[in-house]
Amino acid sequence: MERTADPFFFGYGSLVNRATHVYAPVRAARARGWARIWRGTSLRQVAYLSAIEAPGVEIEGLIAPVPGGDWAALDKREAAYGRHNLQEVDHDLPGPAEVMIYKVEPEHVAEGGTHPILLSYLDVVVQGYLREFGAAGVARFFETTGGWDMGVLDDRAAPRYPRAQVTSDRERGMVDAALRDLGVGFR
Secondary structure, three states, X not given: OOOOOOOEEEEOOHHHOHHHOOOOOOEEEEEEXXXXXXXXXXXXXXXXXXXXXXXXXXXXXXXXXXXXXXXXXXXXXXXXXXXXXXXXXXXXXXXXXXXXXXXEOHHHEOOOOOOOEEHHHHHHHHHHHHHHHHHHHHHXXXXXXXXXXXXXXXXXXXXXXXXXXXXXXXXXXXXXXXXXXXXXXXX
């Protein structure tokens, strides 16, 4: 089989929400051997959603081509992350593809300190998962994501997340219910 011409990124957080980027066409995909985790970093005072290697775990997300392999704009958006080759990814492309995944680099991980999860960021991620994978996909997102002990900063009234979206009562309700079920506290 012929390899696809453009490389692809695998989005597993806000990149699952098509309203946050211009890359197209997007396709559903699964990354095997990966999970998600909220990470505090030395780069800002709130948490980043990161991918981590996790044998036996798989996460859903979207892949999209990066035209001409021009990573500059996406690398700028994902400045806190390093880009890594994704070896085990299931997709419906007609042939093999180079797929990259972003994760927070170890030198940026901050142990300790206060790095809450922005609720406006989480809302964007869940909105994307609901639209792409339905309520079951949202449940799988919460099941395959760690780091909830970071706590959540409720910034819905004045979103601090730069790609915040207008969310529905249903979307906000799903987020709130999942956080309650996980026992996640607000700061």
